[in-house]
Amino acid sequence: MTAWRERLRLTPLAAELEQAHVYGVGAASAGLQDAALGAARLTGTAVPVLAEAAVTSATPFLRAPLLSRLGRVRSLHLPAEADSECPQCRVPAPCPTVKELDA
Numbered sequence: 001m002t003a004w005r006e007r008l009r010l011t012p013l014a015a016e017l018e019q020a021h022v023y024g025v026g027a028a029s030a031g032l033q034d035a036a037l038g039a040a041r042l043t044g045t046a047v048p049v050l051a052e053a054a055v056t057s058a059t060p061f062l063r064a065p066l067l068s069r070l071g072r073v074r075s076l077h078l079p080a081e082a083d084s085e086c087p088q089c090r091v092p093a094p095c096p097t098v099k100e101l102d103a
């Protein structure tokens, strides 16, 4: 783990994202070694290193569309004034949607 990862607050979402990263590196390792790649297939001790680098580099781009949508959902459910109600759900803030986003 890198230093910045060690400083992460381990929320349930952060734990799930870390687990997804591990699964992604495993899938990338398997993909790089896939016999269907023929002569382009990779083998050896560099495969896990390359898989980790590829997943780490690609992850922000893969997450961006989802995070953008989640950000827009959050902005729709935040009241204009503190201690007021959600403009969408009409319940005292934070509404269940914001609570779920913060989980």
Ligand SMILES: [Zn+2]
Residues within 6 Å of the ligand: 076, 077, 086, 087, 088, 089, 090, 095, 096, 097, 098
């Ligand atoms: Zn709401």
